[in-house]
Amino acid sequence: MIQSDTKGRILAAALELFTARGYRTTSMREIAEQVGLTKPTLYHYFRSKSEIIQQLLDPFLDNLDAALEHPETFLERCVDTMVGHRRVLTLLLRDTTVYSEEEHLATRVVTWMDRANGLLAGPAPTRRRSIRAAQALAAVADPMVLSMPIPDAELRSELLRGAQLLLADSD
Numbered sequence: 746m747i748q749s750d751t752k753g754r755i756l757a758a759a760l761e762l763f764t765a766r767g768y769r770t771t772s773m774r775e776i777a778e779q780v781g782l783t784k785p786t787l788y789h790y791f792r793s794k795s796e797i798i799q800q801l802l803d804p805f806l807d808n809l810d811a812a813l814e815h816p817e818t819f820l821e822r823c824v825d826t827m828v829g830h831r832r833v834l835t836l837l838l839r840d841t842t843v844y845s846e847e848e849h850l851a852t853r854v855v856t857w858m859d860r861a862n863g864l865l866a867g868p869a870p871t872r873r874r875s876i877r878a879a880q881a882l883a884a885v886a887d888p889m890v891l892s893m894p895i896p897d898a899e900l901r902s903e904l905l906r907g908a909q910l911l912l913a914d915s916d
Contacts, residue, residue: 752790752800754780759797760832768798769842798847802837805830806853813860820908823861824885828901834889858882865912881908 758779762771773794777787791797805826812822827834837843837854844851865878884907888900895903 764836768840805833809857819864824901824905828897831889838890877911881911884908
């Protein structure tokens with residue numbers, strides 16, 4: 746098996762274990778066993794659990810950061826990213842140990858949320874507009890923790906519609 750396939754299998758197994766058992770309580774041994782590797786082989790691909798979580802989170806967070814660079818389509822890009830990475834987002838919303846173990850992560854997420862809220866609220870926002878912007882972000886992210894088998898297209902449509910309704914009500 747080529748290296749990238751093995752890395753992908755490791756990442757998939759780690760995400761499954763992290764969401765089922767928790768980041769802190771999942772061991773490198775358990776990840777190796779889930780993939781059918783020895784622990785030394787796992788360490789050949791990833792030096793630590795921290796490196797695994799970083800590889801799982803970075804594409805999601807990088808896409809959210811990139812969405813901020815497109816104010817006119819920010820909300821749609823944000824929804825697309827969250828739907829496309831729903832298992833990673835679920836991990837971040839359900840398992841706070843990820844933040845305590847990875848200190849830089851909390852700062853990155855809070856900074857992104859502040860920037861996203863500012864973008865949705867607009868320049869010189871009223872309190873109501875600021876509150877609605879925060880509610881719109883929550884309306885997009887929070888439903889991800891529900892374990893409902895909703896097709897991505899339907900989920901995307903409903904999340905976007907709900908967030909847009911909140912923002913429209915703030916004017």
